[in-house]
Amino acid sequence: MPELPEVETVRTxxxxxxxxxxxxxxxxxxxxxxxxxxxxxxxxxxGQKITAIRRRAKYLLIDTDGDLVFLSHLGMSGKxxxxxxxxxxxxxxxxxxxxxxxxxxxxxxxxxDHMEIxxxxxxxxxxxxxxxxxxxxxFHRAEQEIQPLLSVLGPEPFDxxxxxxxxxxxxxxxxxxxxxxxxxxxxxxxxxIYACEALHTAGIAPTKLAAQLVTKAGKPTKALVKLxxxxxxxxxxxxxxxxxxxxxxxxxxxxxxxxxxHFTIYGREDEPCLKEGCGGVVERIVQSxxxxxxxxxxxx
DNA sequence: CAAAGTTCCTGCGAGC
DNA sequence: TGCTCGCAGGAACTTT
Numbered sequence: 073m074p075e076l077p078e079v080e081t082v083r084t085x086x087x088x089x090x091x092x093x094x095x096x097x098x099x100x101x102x103x104x105x106x107x108x109x110x111x112x113x114x115x116x117x118x119g120q121k122i123t124a125i126r127r128r129a130k131y132l133l134i135d136t137d138g139d140l141v142f143l144s145h146l147g148m149s150g151k152x153x154x155x156x157x158x159x160x161x162x163x164x165x166x167x168x169x170x171x172x173x174x175x176x177x178x179x180x181x182x183x184x185d186h187m188e189i190x191x192x193x194x195x196x197x198x199x200x201x202x203x204x205x206x207x208x209x210x211f212h213r214a215e216q217e218i219q220p221l222l223s224v225l226g227p228e229p230f231d232x233x234x235x236x237x238x239x240x241x242x243x244x245x246x247x248x249x250x251x252x253x254x255x256x257x258x259x260x261x262x263x264x265i266y267a268c269e270a271l272h273t274a275g276i277a278p279t280k281l282a283a284q285l286v287t288k289a290g291k292p293t294k295a296l297v298k299l300x301x302x303x304x305x306x307x308x309x310x311x312x313x314x315x316x317x318x319x320x321x322x323x324x325x326x327x328x329x330x331x332x333x334h335f336t337i338y339g340r341e342d343e344p345c346l347k348e349g350c351g352g353v354v355e356r357i358v359q360s361x362x363x364x365x366x367x368x369x370x371x372x
Numbered sequence: 373c374a375a376a377g378t379t380c381c382t383g384c385g386a387g388c
Numbered sequence: 389t390g391c392t393c394g395c396a397g398g399a400a401c402t403t404t
Binding site: 106147148149184202203204205245246247251359360361 | 397398402
């Protein structure tokens, strides 16, 4: 569940469950996700009190009072499920650490519950990730600047990004604009779904070359100005939708997924374009090995 | 067959 | 012409 809006929703949920709490135990049920878990990960976290939950791009950055930063990326299928103390009391936590006590959760058998974090208030958070594309790192706060994963990132869409900055990046670029949107050096947080959505709303063909959205003078075209605006809009709306589903976050069901009811183009191949008066039919193409959904009629 | 993400490798074109 | 550099596109990771 991992584009910026979903990560931001998770961030808010974790803030609610973790902030001010102290970690009493960490259990890992396998040696790695995408990368090996950090050296001595469990012991270093025990006794640490959570002082902030931040987000950078699609990364969650959890600060502790011992000046550690616990970095968590959800990959494609990672999620956290929060069990409060009352819920936890329904489970037997004294079973061997190698086995998840939360097997009944989310319809899974617990096989993919790779990490368990217990807190001093009796709550337990379980990280589940079937595909294991997720990432976990642990470093000192002072080392954050030199983290390779973070140092390559481009601007946050809301804080540091505008049409001129986008134009500077698009200038001379021979990649399609869809591919460019997915490039986290161009702008962070946009993934396959919201890239499709923003291009549709902005009326721009995903195959259009990035360079075509910049004038000879290096200024953004009207289309690029609109696109930058639509990216921010679609992300804002999705965050708002996520915020409204936050109650579900603490639910044992843990069904915090994409806010798919709001998609106007993604996943709608062969269905009618929803743009007012367009009458086109949604097509699916593949760009850089990713599906792109668009309307050939209203996206030029 | 496809899937919401990211890194790494290869191959190609531009330029010296 | 030949080599190097940088960029663009694709494969790979994994399970359902």
